[in-house]
Amino acid sequence: MTRQMPVVDYLVIDDGPPHLAGHRCDECGAVYLERRNACAACGARTFSPTRLPATGRIESFTIVHRGAPKHVGPFVSVLVRLADGTFVKANLVGVPPEADAVDFGVPVRLVTYAAGTDDDGTEAIAFGFTYDEPTAPAEG
Amino acid sequence: MSDDIWIIGTAMTPIRRHLDRDVLDLAVEASLGALDDAGVTMRDMQVMAVGSQFEPFTFGQDVQKQIGQTGIPLYNVHNACATGATAVRSVLMEIRAGEADMGLALGVEKMTGSSPPYRMTPPKAGKVFEPEGRDGHVLATEGVLGTGQMFGVFAQTGTDYARRHGGVGFEQFAKVAEKNHAHSTLNQLAQYQRPYSLDEIMNAEMLAYPNTLPMSCPTGDGAAAVVLVSDAKLRSLDPDVRRRAVKISAAVMTTDPYDPSGFAHPDVNTLTRNAADRAYEQAGIGPEDLDLVELHDCFATAELVHYDNLRLCAPGGAGEWIDRRAPWRDGELPVNVSGGLISKGHPIGATGVANLYEVATHLRGEAGDRQIEGARVGLTHVIGLGSVCVVHILERAAS
Numbered sequence: 001m002t003r004q005m006p007v008v009d010y011l012v013i014d015d016g017p018p019h020l021a022g023h024r025c026d027e028c029g030a031v032y033l034e035r036r037n038a039c040a041a042c043g044a045r046t047f048s049p050t051r052l053p054a055t056g057r058i059e060s061f062t063i064v065h066r067g068a069p070k071h072v073g074p075f076v077s078v079l080v081r082l083a084d085g086t087f088v089k090a091n092l093v094g095v096p097p098e099a100d101a102v103d104f105g106v107p108v109r110l111v112t113y114a115a116g117t118d119d120d121g122t123e124a125i126a127f128g129f130t131y132d133e134p135t136a137p138a139e140g
Numbered sequence: 141m142s143d144d145i146w147i148i149g150t151a152m153t154p155i156r157r158h159l160d161r162d163v164l165d166l167a168v169e170a171s172l173g174a175l176d177d178a179g180v181t182m183r184d185m186q187v188m189a190v191g192s193q194f195e196p197f198t199f200g201q202d203v204q205k206q207i208g209q210t211g212i213p214l215y216n217v218h219n220a221c222a223t224g225a226t227a228v229r230s231v232l233m234e235i236r237a238g239e240a241d242m243g244l245a246l247g248v249e250k251m252t253g254s255s256p257p258y259r260m261t262p263p264k265a266g267k268v269f270e271p272e273g274r275d276g277h278v279l280a281t282e283g284v285l286g287t288g289q290m291f292g293v294f295a296q297t298g299t300d301y302a303r304r305h306g307g308v309g310f311e312q313f314a315k316v317a318e319k320n321h322a323h324s325t326l327n328q329l330a331q332y333q334r335p336y337s338l339d340e341i342m343n344a345e346m347l348a349y350p351n352t353l354p355m356s357c358p359t360g361d362g363a364a365a366v367v368l369v370s371d372a373k374l375r376s377l378d379p380d381v382r383r384r385a386v387k388i389s390a391a392v393m394t395t396d397p398y399d400p401s402g403f404a405h406p407d408v409n410t411l412t413r414n415a416a417d418r419a420y421e422q423a424g425i426g427p428e429d430l431d432l433v434e435l436h437d438c439f440a441t442a443e444l445v446h447y448d449n450l451r452l453c454a455p456g457g458a459g460e461w462i463d464r465r466a467p468w469r470d471g472e473l474p475v476n477v478s479g480g481l482i483s484k485g486h487p488i489g490a491t492g493v494a495n496l497y498e499v500a501t502h503l504r505g506e507a508g509d510r511q512i513e514g515a516r517v518g519l520t521h522v523i524g525l526g527s528v529c530v531v532h533i534l535e536r537a538a539s
Contacts, residue, residue, distance in 0.1 A: 005271075005278055006278075007277060007279055007284060007285070008275045008276055008277045008281065008285065009276025010275065030398070032403060033275065034274040034403075035274050040398050059405075060297065060299045060300035060303065060405065061299050062295035062299060062348040063346070063348065064283065064287045064348045065345070065346045065348065065349075066346075066347040066348065067289050067347075069284075072283040075283050075287075077287040077292055077348075078286060078296075079296055079300070081401070085400060086400065087400055087405065088404050089285060089404045090285050091283070091285065099310070099349050115284050118267055118269045118278075119267060122268070122269050124269055126284050
């Protein structure tokens, strides 16, 4: 089987269904995706791992044309507010890169796909979001 | 005598792709211009601050070696797009603390001839994935996990506003650029000086929806400087200097208070609102008292949301405000009559001083073709993404 790695360490792909994981402040509950030394909200210094929900809502979007990586082409960047209030930036996948295709009213859910392969044949697994409805296309 | 701080001299270079001039040429032109404008010399300066985002090490000392080495304290400042405004604040705080009674603040940037600073590195061929950085990324995440490019970030700020408030779409954002390009036709210091039609703006190259190329600030070179004095010092100066002096009625700097969204996407709204509210309180005035505003329109989407953040329009009403041309130079409250960053240009370190130059020049009644008649009070605003915000309120000397 092809070896796989997540594109960032807050994507967990080897513990059940792929999901995001954060660092939750032991004092105030603030959640961070990246490793932290202390909490920006309350200053506490200890954190515990926390599994994040797979669904959320789109807060904002843009469609990037200039400077988009050649192998990606124009893409939809979205800020997603997950069901627990954590914010994450990602691509909206499975929709055409057009403003009319972005619907703030439809919930989105996490999906994963292979974003690249290194010289050893290891796949980098990325996450994105797609519309959380039965009719939404599943491919990235 | 009061704690007031005054601008007695200011100058800026034209903003251009100055291919035949180096960064010191620009820095010197603005510095000496501001000193000459005030009728003072480097020997009168007791403190100096030099803002540049990209010049390394002790660049300010290099400037001193061109305009006068007098042994005074010097701050080299960089603070993203608020770099120039932070240099001004450094001088202002020295004067307010009683360490100096007169000082020079300079902002300068040379951006042409170098790589665009925000371009992300594409993934290299011939690589074995290894996690790097605090997020453990194994490849470049631009275009994979959304965008961090400036025009994309500010585009999302715009679509966030559009989601929360009615009457805002691509056209409203484009109208901001139409206005600023129209304004800059009167400003010989501006990098662009030609009008763009709304159609031309909306059909131009899309950088990141909804920001097209003419809705985005260009890369350019320029410098601006101000000479600041204490109230006590001002009283000892020549009547002509006092008559042209411009009072800094409010000087506020803010950074982001904690918000969970800010880690995924910069919030340029909250710190601007906090800065504006404190500035109005310091100056003892409200937005209704303003005669002109120079705000941080790095992209058209940014300008629109700041109408609301700076309390210039009704809450949620930024779309309607631009639709009825309120921020045009002949409207209710002229915004970015210089052309703004979109059209005047945005040499990063210079920007937070250049906006003081613009407003002070209007308050002195010396803005020529683009003068806002009878201007008495003006506001300047800059944002450095990351973020930092500086708001100044300026008032004409009582005559």
